[in-house]
Amino acid sequence: MNECLRDRPDNTGRILNPHIPRYEKESVTFTIQNTDEVVFSNTYKKFPFDTTSDENSKKFILQEEGTVKIGKGVTKIAVSGSTSLSGVSETQIRRLSIFKNDNIVNRTQMSYGGYQSFLLAPKIVDVTEGDIISMQITGSNNPSGIASCGTEITFMTLQEV
Numbered sequence: 723m724n725e726c727l728r729d730r731p732d733n734t735g736r737i738l739n740p741h742i743p744r745y746e747k748e749s750v751t752f753t754i755q756n757t758d759e760v761v762f763s764n765t766y767k768k769f770p771f772d773t774t775s776d777e778n779s780k781k782f783i784l785q786e787e788g789t790v791k792i793g794k795g796v797t798k799i800a801v802s803g804s805t806s807l808s809g810v811s812e813t814q815i816r817r818l819s820i821f822k823n824d825n826i827v828n829r830t831q832m833s834y835g836g837y838q839s840f841l842l843a844p845k846i847v848d849v850t851e852g853d854i855i856s857m858q859i860t861g862s863n864n865p866s867g868i869a870s871c872g873t874e875i876t877f878m879t880l881q882e883v
Contacts, residue, residue: 749881750782751775752790753873760805760869760876766819766858769805769869769876782880789856792849796882801828802844803857803878806870809838815862818842820878822853840869846883855880 752771760769770788777784781793792799801820810816810832818840820828828845832838842857849855857878861867869876 747882748776748779748781749879750779750790751877751879752782752784752788753877754788754871755873757871759871760859761866762859762861762869763866764860764862766821766860769857769859769871769878771857771878773873781882785854789854790878790880792851792853792855794851796849796851798883799847799849799855800844800881800883801842801847801855801878803828803842805840805857805859805876807832807838807840807859808868810861810867814867816840816867817860817862819858819860820845821856821858822847822849839875844879844881 753773754769754771755773757770760767768788771784772788774784781796783791783793785791803820805818807816815831815833817829817831819826820842827847828842830842832840859869
């Protein structure tokens with residue numbers, strides 16, 4: 723019997739095959755507690771995530787350098803992120819990106835404005851066990867800048883799809 727039928731009642735109201743194990747999909751948010759801000763320049767800099775909403779997750783494992791390792795059995799994720807950046811002039815560009823290993827899989831950029839939130843909407847990404855996910859920031863045209871940290875400001879969320 724299909725797992726999706728596990729908890730669906732039949733026409734008499736009984737639960738169909740309650741002995742089939744339920745497959746739980748995980749959703750974990752990673753934040754930064756121990757850093758007030760990240761200073762970056764014209765090369766990508768990783769956000770040093772140090773806090774997770776699920777320390778026992780076996781599917782999304784926080785690594786020492788702030789990246790996230792994909793665990794066993796995960797094939798697709800929805801990944802999103804957010805931070806808050808200092809203002810930029812009309813000639814400057816800021817790029818917030820999510821990487822899978824060394825490849826950008828989700829990116830947004832800002833080119834003019836004052837201090838503001840910077841959001842990466844969720845994106846579906848194919849993954850395999852051992853892939854490394856990170857959120858990184860860079861700039862161009864006199865690119866040095868500051869990204870604010872804190873659990874309510876800078877975060878990355880991974881959800882198994």
